[in-house]
Amino acid sequence: MAGTREPGERDRWLDWAQGRLARTGLRAGAVRVALLELLARDGDCLISAQQIVARLAARGVGSQASVYRLLDQFVVLGLLRRVVGRDGLARYEKAHPGHSHYHLVDARTGAVEPFTDARLEAAIAGAAERHGFQLDRYDVVLHGVRVRGGAA
Numbered sequence: 001m002a003g004t005r006e007p008g009e010r011d012r013w014l015d016w017a018q019g020r021l022a023r024t025g026l027r028a029g030a031v032r033v034a035l036l037e038l039l040a041r042d043g044d045c046l047i048s049a050q051q052i053v054a055r056l057a058a059r060g061v062g063s064q065a066s067v068y069r070l071l072d073q074f075v076v077l078g079l080l081r082r083v084v085g086r087d088g089l090a091r092y093e094k095a096h097p098g099h100s101h102y103h104l105v106d107a108r109t110g111a112v113e114p115f116t117d118a119r120l121e122a123a124i125a126g127a128a129e130r131h132g133f134q135l136d137r138y139d140v141v142l143h144g145v146r147v148r149g150g151a152a
């Protein structure tokens, strides 16, 4: 969840994301630089495209079209995860190898909650191994309704 990660995390994601982008050969414009910095700071868990556009616009950076285009590009490159809520809005968060969390989407309220589960991670890593597949990334979204408090 936002604010719960150790301080070095944002710089590690930024370094890793910049490295991946550099290898694509795509041009690094001012909007991309500002978007990366914003996501490094505010992108721990599910920020909407509208929030991102508004925060960049407040700094005088980026049109909606340019931000949406970059968000799509970052998802394709595996830098971001995209989750579409029941409200139909796309939300984004940093993807980073080894720092996974997942989401519960409550169909009744539309609430999206983050969760972590080491046994789930181990099971997915085991499945990839058994199927001879080198795992790059994956995503888990559980859709349902909350009937009681979850595991801590």
Ligand SMILES: [Zn+2]
Pocket: 044, 045, 046, 093, 101, 102, 103, 114
């Ligand atoms: Zn999240």
